[in-house]
Amino acid sequence: MKHTSSKNDTLSAYWMPFTPNKAFKEEPRLYSSARGLYYTTTEGRKILDAFSGLWCSNLGHCHPKISEAIQNQASKLDYSTAFNFGHEGAFELANVIADQFPGDLNHVFFTNSGSEAVDTALKMALAYHRINGEGTRTRLIGRVNGYHGVGFGGISVGGMVNNRKFFGSLLSGVDHLPFPYNSEKTAFTRGEPDTDPMEYLTELENIIALHDASTIAAVIVEPVIGSAGMFLPPKGYLKKLREITKKHGILLIFDEVITAFGRLGAANAASYFGVTPDICTLAKGINNAAVPMGAVIADEKIYDTFLDGTKAGVEFFHGYTYSAHPLAVAAGLAAQKAYQEEAIYDHVKANAKYFEDGLHSLKGSPHITDIRNIGFAGGLTIAQRDGIAGARAYDLFLKAYELGIAVRSNGDTIAIAPILTSQPKDLDPIISALSKAVNEIN
Numbered sequence: 001m002k003h004t005s006s007k008n009d010t011l012s013a014y015w016m017p018f019t020p021n022k023a024f025k026e027e028p029r030l031y032s033s034a035r036g037l038y039y040t041t042t043e044g045r046k047i048l049d050a051f052s053g054l055w056c057s058n059l060g061h062c063h064p065k066i067s068e069a070i071q072n073q074a075s076k077l078d079y080s081t082a083f084n085f086g087h088e089g090a091f092e093l094a095n096v097i098a099d100q101f102p103g104d105l106n107h108v109f110f111t112n113s114g115s116e117a118v119d120t121a122l123k124m125a126l127a128y129h130r131i132n133g134e135g136t137r138t139r140l141i142g143r144v145n146g147y148h149g150v151g152f153g154g155i156s157v158g159g160m161v162n163n164r165k166f167f168g169s170l171l172s173g174v175d176h177l178p179f180p181y182n183s184e185k186t187a188f189t190r191g192e193p194d195t196d197p198m199e200y201l202t203e204l205e206n207i208i209a210l211h212d213a214s215t216i217a218a219v220i221v222e223p224v225i226g227s228a229g230m231f232l233p234p235k236g237y238l239k240k241l242r243e244i245t246k247k248h249g250i251l252l253i254f255d256e257v258i259t260a261f262g263r264l265g266a267a268n269a270a271s272y273f274g275v276t277p278d279i280c281t282l283a284k285g286i287n288n289a290a291v292p293m294g295a296v297i298a299d300e301k302i303y304d305t306f307l308d309g310t311k312a313g314v315e316f317f318h319g320y321t322y323s324a325h326p327l328a329v330a331a332g333l334a335a336q337k338a339y340q341e342e343a344i345y346d347h348v349k350a351n352a353k354y355f356e357d358g359l360h361s362l363k364g365s366p367h368i369t370d371i372r373n374i375g376f377a378g379g380l381t382i383a384q385r386d387g388i389a390g391a392r393a394y395d396l397f398l399k400a401y402e403l404g405i406a407v408r409s410n411g412d413t414i415a416i417a418p419i420l421t422s423q424p425k426d427l428d429p430i431i432s433a434l435s436k437a438v439n440e441i442n
């Protein structure tokens, strides 16, 4: 049936991303402003942002110092190409970021989104092996249910069927590890489940045995699984993954787009879990999302290989018109300063248990079949109604919004990501609204 114009014709020109456009345009939810923990809608309602925008407005909305930095920058140096020219802020921000990563993860390549960061990291891995004399290493390994943005590289290593099935043959030579989750064994676990990580990593050894390590470039995983509904790896999983990849000369990429800059109560997942990958992808909280920005951080051997292995000229044929855009960098420097000045990572660490207790108090509420948490990130699984995937979780999302709380539904899950400055009194209304909402839907 042809789509008929909605009652809101002025809304039809904007084709909205990852949104049921028909349903939205019948009943739009429009924000007009935001400050701190709250959005204000065009009807003047206040909505408590329990998802940090989209895992990204970590320091709260319109942070005064970030807004001021962007305003000042806009009238000082609006744009500078990153190809053959630079501006001081870009170098400064790269240093501030590198200082927060473990090991010799020291070199930062700027992009404009997480998707671009992922495609950049995959290209970096392939080119690294080639320059290093191992050009046969071309295979990439992702994971079932993984989300690595929407570029062709990202959806190829990603493992969410709807993000893949419409788009043809994708990249060739990609394998996927199993999703490291077993609802029967681990439902309602606080923090990382205590199951044997090899249950999910033997498959990596099988893939290596099948193709031979000499054909495999990199493994990419989200250290904490975000988009699929906030799931944690079993204890020891990331350490074991590091051991296996290192043994076989395979690069390990952590997609830290949501985990870096405080979400776990640490600077990043690599530090939190004590596991150092070869490359991390970053975005979102890097500059509080006030201007689009992403980045890739690579370790010393990768950077050195590119620089030493190229006789003269460009070492990496890759980059974006807006790489290290001055406004994004200004926001980044102000955001990074705020993380330190406001001791955000420690604040999250200190209040993670309070959030955990609140979230797990929902156990026993109707429809909730699992609750997961780490730092200021939470995930719920919602039982399907009449076998229809996602419908009840979506109703819960709508009901919570009616009650003044913005969370996120993805399939049969609800994800909660409070703004990292939230105090216990700000977390309480999130939990009580979810409790009320889950009791009110059918």
Ligand code: PXG
Binding pocket: 054, 055, 112, 113, 114, 115, 116, 118, 147, 148, 149, 150, 222, 226, 227, 228, 255, 256, 257, 258, 283, 284, 294, 408, 410, 415
């Ligand atoms: N990697 C990861 C791990 C992400 O979470 C991206 C890459 C892509 O970033 P960009 O900036 O290109 O969007 C993301 C993005 C959700 C949700 O529902 C999460 C994201 C995007 C949309 C929805 O959790 N994360």
